[in-house]
Amino acid sequence: MRGGNKRPSKKDNPRNMKDVVSLTSLREGEIGVVAHAVGGFGLVRRLAEMGLTPGVKVKVLRRGPFHGPFQIEVRGVALALGRGVASRVFVRPLRMESSG
Amino acid sequence: MAKRRLRIALAGNANVGKSVIFNQLTGLNQIVGNWPGKTVERAEGPLHFKGYKIRVIDLPGIYSLSAFSMEEIVSRDYIAVEKPDVIINVVDASALERNLYFTFQLLELEAPVIIDLNQVDFAAKKGIRIDAEKLSEALGVPIVPTVAITGSGMNEMLSMVIAVISGEKKLKPLKVRYGKEIEKRVETLEKLVSSKLPQLCMVYPARWVAVKLLERDVDVAGKVKNYEKGKEVLDRAEKLAAELEKIHGEPSPVVIASERYALANEIAKEVTIVEAPPRIGLEQKLDAMTTHKILGYPILIMVVASMFVLIFIGGNFVSAGLEFLFENLLLYVEGVLSSFLPEIAVELINKGVLAGVVAGITIALPYIVPFYIILALLEDSGYLPRAAFLMDNLMHKIGLHGKAFIPLMLGYGCNVPACIGCRIMETERERFLAGFVVVLIPCAARTVIILGLVGRFIGLHAALALYAFDLVLVFILGRIAFKVLPGEPVGLIMEMPPYKKPSIRNILMKTWSRTKDFIYIALPIIVFGGVTIEALALSGFMDYIIEVASPLINGWLGLPAVTGIPLIFGILRKELALVLLGNVLLQQGMVLQDLTAIQMIVFSLVTMIYIPCIATIATCAREFRWRKALAIAVIDIALALFLGGLAYRLLSLVT
Numbered sequence: 001m002r003g004g005n006k007r008p009s010k011k012d013n014p015r016n017m018k019d020v021v022s023l024t025s026l027r028e029g030e031i032g033v034v035a036h037a038v039g040g041f042g043l044v045r046r047l048a049e050m051g052l053t054p055g056v057k058v059k060v061l062r063r064g065p066f067h068g069p070f071q072i073e074v075r076g077v078a079l080a081l082g083r084g085v086a087s088r089v090f091v092r093p094l095r096m097e098s099s100g
Numbered sequence: 101m102a103k104r105r106l107r108i109a110l111a112g113n114a115n116v117g118k119s120v121i122f123n124q125l126t127g128l129n130q131i132v133g134n135w136p137g138k139t140v141e142r143a144e145g146p147l148h149f150k151g152y153k154i155r156v157i158d159l160p161g162i163y164s165l166s167a168f169s170m171e172e173i174v175s176r177d178y179i180a181v182e183k184p185d186v187i188i189n190v191v192d193a194s195a196l197e198r199n200l201y202f203t204f205q206l207l208e209l210e211a212p213v214i215i216d217l218n219q220v221d222f223a224a225k226k227g228i229r230i231d232a233e234k235l236s237e238a239l240g241v242p243i244v245p246t247v248a249i250t251g252s253g254m255n256e257m258l259s260m261v262i263a264v265i266s267g268e269k270k271l272k273p274l275k276v277r278y279g280k281e282i283e284k285r286v287e288t289l290e291k292l293v294s295s296k297l298p299q300l301c302m303v304y305p306a307r308w309v310a311v312k313l314l315e316r317d318v319d320v321a322g323k324v325k326n327y328e329k330g331k332e333v334l335d336r337a338e339k340l341a342a343e344l345e346k347i348h349g350e351p352s353p354v355v356i357a358s359e360r361y362a363l364a365n366e367i368a369k370e371v372t373i374v375e376a377p378p379r380i381g382l383e384q385k386l387d388a389m390t391t392h393k394i395l396g397y398p399i400l401i402m403v404v405a406s407m408f409v410l411i412f413i414g415g416n417f418v419s420a421g422l423e424f425l426f427e428n429l430l431l432y433v434e435g436v437l438s439s440f441l442p443e444i445a446v447e448l449i450n451k452g453v454l455a456g457v458v459a460g461i462t463i464a465l466p467y468i469v470p471f472y473i474i475l476a477l478l479e480d481s482g483y484l485p486r487a488a489f490l491m492d493n494l495m496h497k498i499g500l501h502g503k504a505f506i507p508l509m510l511g512y513g514c515n516v517p518a519c520i521g522c523r524i525m526e527t528e529r530e531r532f533l534a535g536f537v538v539v540l541i542p543c544a545a546r547t548v549i550i551l552g553l554v555g556r557f558i559g560l561h562a563a564l565a566l567y568a569f570d571l572v573l574v575f576i577l578g579r580i581a582f583k584v585l586p587g588e589p590v591g592l593i594m595e596m597p598p599y600k601k602p603s604i605r606n607i608l609m610k611t612w613s614r615t616k617d618f619i620y621i622a623l624p625i626i627v628f629g630g631v632t633i634e635a636l637a638l639s640g641f642m643d644y645i646i647e648v649a650s651p652l653i654n655g656w657l658g659l660p661a662v663t664g665i666p667l668i669f670g671i672l673r674k675e676l677a678l679v680l681l682g683n684v685l686l687q688q689g690m691v692l693q694d695l696t697a698i699q700m701i702v703f704s705l706v707t708m709i710y711i712p713c714i715a716t717i718a719t720c721a722r723e724f725r726w727r728k729a730l731a732i733a734v735i736d737i738a739l740a741l742f743l744g745g746l747a748y749r750l751l752s753l754v755t
Contacts, residue, residue, distance in 0.1 A: 042168070045166065046593055048361075051198050051201070053357055064391075064493065065394070068490070068492050071489065075365070076196075076198070078596040080485065080502070081591070085593055
């Protein structure tokens with residue numbers, strides 16, 4: 001099983017808007033599965049290239065100070081995303097795993 | 101017999117230890133410059149190994165080979181067009197999945213790749229071990245595990261390079277295949293590309309061109325368009341990409357990136373052995389503290405403050421010693437020169453050339469070298485991204501993001517490296533915006549004036565007020581420029597590499613190559629400018645200029661007319677302005693203390709804001725082209741004069 005890394009195909013198109021929230025609504029330590037990103041072509045492509053592709057798990061490590069950036073973990077790497085960027089990434093939260 | 105002259109290129113993500121490997125391989129003989137016509141750093145160095153003469157080229161650290169940045173385009177064009185004999189792909193063993201994403205793109209370019217599996221020690225600390233043999237089997241290319249910081253594995257890697265060159269070791273690189281829907285379209289387009297664009301396929305692999313076109317790569321599309329039958333290929337590619345997007349409901353580059361990542365995840369899982377759960381080490385604790393929402397800021401202030409204290413104390417000490425040495429040397433040289441040269445020539449050489457060089461050595465270097473050392477320390481340890489993280493929100497107010505804090509901080513040391521540092525911003529707009537505010541940051545030289553005049557004779561509070569005013573000014577001007585310049589601001593997407601123990605060797609190497617770069621840029625300009633201004637003074641032209649400028653200097657700014665001289669000379673080197681101010685006042689039978697408090701403040705304010713110095717302008721021109729550099733200079737001069745006059749009037753009202 002490749003779990004959250006299934007190749008996207010017609011059947012499990014991740015753009016199913018149910019339960020999908022912005023990454024910014026996750027608390028520190030919570031995990032979500034990326035559904036999609038919205039924004040300009042360049043931004044969406046860049047996020048995918050940095051590993052934020054549909055189906056991947058992201059964990060919020062830190063919510064930055066003063067409405068600031070987010071620090072997340074994706075594919076074993078820590079990334080900082082500006083608040084504006086983070087708000088354009090939509091995830092399906094995995095509340096159960098938030099303690100792990 | 102294989103050829104004895106080789107070219108190898110280092111390629112890989114940022115923060116994987118690529119520059120450390122480059123330094124290990126080439127030592128001090130590296131040449132750092134730019135790629136022709138681009139403001140992308142190009143580092144190259146020679147290496148001799150087993151009778152081979154090898155040129156090592158360090159490609160920029162990038163995460164992908166798309167057309168996202170100039171760095172990515174430069175890298176892929178170099179690989180495809182110049183076809184180096186071997187590409188060493190440096191891969192971070194502790195973040196294999198993300199790194200493989202880049203490796204696949206090298207394989208798609210059909211480049212001869214060897215993988216340097218670096219930081220295996222660090223991965224082990226995280227409880228991760230990579231089965232190198234299995235990975236090598238999966239990718240079909242040789243893999244050499246290394247710990248670059250200690251130099252371990254370097255010899256094995258070079259031996260592998262030779263083995264590949266001599267044909268002793270065969271490469272059977274993995275062909276990156278996509279899911280059915282994509283693969284079908286890639287193959288269709290590949291056939292079309294190879295039949296319609298044979299010339300382009302001499303340089304770039306047809307399959308790669310097909311994949312890039314499906315990814316809607318603007319740069320590749322531009323290349324294709326130049327061919328007669330390009331239009332036909334582009335139309336077809338557009339149709340196929342649109343089909344993909346319809347099936348998946350995502351932009352085609354996201355679809356293709358997802359596939360690459362799925363494959364990377366698959367392979368990474370197969371070859372990764374998780375030996376122990378990661379321990380909460382010192383690095384994590386440091387990370388938590390330095391990015392903490394409250395604690396992070398006092399730490400940031402402490403780091404920056406101690407950096408400047410160290411630079412000023414260390415710099416003052418060394419500077420004073422060197423000055424003493426050179427003063428005597430200059431007197432001696434002057435004596436020798438006057439024995440056979442006419443007086444005017446001696447003056448020109450001494451005051452124009454030698455004084456400039458000596459000022460550079462005694463004033464600039466003692467501050468710049470420790471500055472570079474501390475900078476390299478902050479870089480290699482991984483602190484800078486944390487600072488950028490903390491400052492992201494504030495930077496957004498002036499249309500930039502957290503990364504811009506790094507060049508701004510450099511600006512306090514010297515504006516020249518700070519301007520070059522603006523390259524870390526992603527787009528041309530962001531680079532220029534950052535450059536525009538960076539030159540307003542008072543560098544060490546301007547600090548010398550502020551502290552030496554206002555701080556010394558009025559008090560520290562006045563000097564600090566000037567600094568605070570400057571920060572407000574930076575903020576306001578940044579905000580105006582952000583609103584005026586066309587284009588959209590870019591958000592922050594930045595890797596936060598784990599903290600690492602920096603290597604002293606690497607820090608010294610970095611310091612050396614940067615210092616060398618600074619000398620190459622600054623010294624010729626200092627000498628040229630010095631001779632010009634000295635010639636103006638000797639020919640009597642300077643007096644004329646002062647007379648013309650007198651209404652401005654005396655009437656508008658309220659300064660003695662002779663202060664025009666230090667203000668003009670300040671274009672060369674700002675700290676020289678203070679020395680000169682003392683000199684010209686002395687000629688009038690005055691000392692520095694005879695200036696009123698308002699005059700001191702106005703003088704410092706004007707020097708703080710008007711064009712940084714000629715070396716900075718030249719650097720700006722290199723980075724942003726002449727037109728923009730001159731625009732910056734004109735704006736800064738106008739602003740300095742305006743604010744100086746305003747301050748003179750307002751302060752006169754108050755006191």
